[in-house]
Amino acid sequence: xxxxxxxxxxxxxxxxxxxxxxxxxxxxxxxxxxxxxxxxxxxxxxxxxxxxxxxxxxxxxxxxxxxxxxxxxxxxxxxxxxxxxxxxxxxxxxxxxxxxxxxxxxxxxxxxxxxxxxxxxxxxxxxxxxxxxxxxxxxxxxxxxxxxxxxxxxxxxxxxxxxxxxxxxxxxxxxxxxxxxxxxxxxxxxxxxxxxxxxxxxxxxxxxxxxxxxxxxxxxxxxxxxxx
Numbered sequence: 629x630x631x632x633x634x635x636x637x638x639x640x641x642x643x644x645x646x647x648x649x650x651x652x653x654x655x656x657x658x659x660x661x662x663x664x665x666x667x668x669x670x671x672x673x674x675x676x677x678x679x680x681x682x683x684x685x686x687x688x689x690x691x692x693x694x695x696x697x698x699x700x701x702x703x704x705x706x707x708x709x710x711x712x713x714x715x716x717x718x719x720x721x722x723x724x725x726x727x728x729x730x731x732x733x734x735x736x737x738x739x740x741x742x743x744x745x746x747x748x749x750x751x752x753x754x755x756x757x758x759x760x761x762x763x764x765x766x767x768x769x770x771x772x773x774x775x776x777x778x779x780x781x782x783x784x785x786x787x788x789x790x791x792x793x794x795x796x797x798x799x800x801x802x803x804x805x806x807x808x809x810x811x812x813x814x815x816x817x818x819x820x821x822x823x824x825x826x827x828x829x830x831x832x833x834x835x836x837x838x839x840x841x842x843x844x845x846x847x848x849x850x851x852x853x854x855x856x
Contacts, residue, residue, distance in 0.1 A: 654683040670744040687720045724752045755840045813845040
């Protein structure tokens, strides 16, 4: 198996044993999870978190770049609550979606925060695979009922749009399951449903697909309408 390429701008922390174990861990994680994984090491010993090493080739990140202050503040809050890590979704500069995490590194002797380990995993192919599998398996044939309560109004709109779309196709889900769901999402987008918090989860439950698939459909609809 070929060795994972290291960012050519990424220096080995020679002469400094503090982070050597983490550099080895970074290469192990990328070897384990493949080309969709990138691990970055930030040094906090001399001020704000500064990138000193990268393993993986998901995206180009300049050595010496800093973590965004809002993200670092969330990590500090997590550290104060003794979790020391946060997980979130983000995107690469070219728009690919990522599942990301930040973990605080502390000096075992002093307990002081000395660094941050950042893991980014590109989930774009996973989202596409989920969509293909759901279409292939016909999972949308029996949509689950939407729960009522505070979400009742949105749920009613979703069910109404689903019914309208079904009737507009003369009671059949022609073309493909994906096209059927895309048309529903397109109509819901026209109604501004996705501006309401929790709408994506309601729609995913109603169509019996993942939230990632709904986000993917929304992206497709919006990109198709945006000027080139």
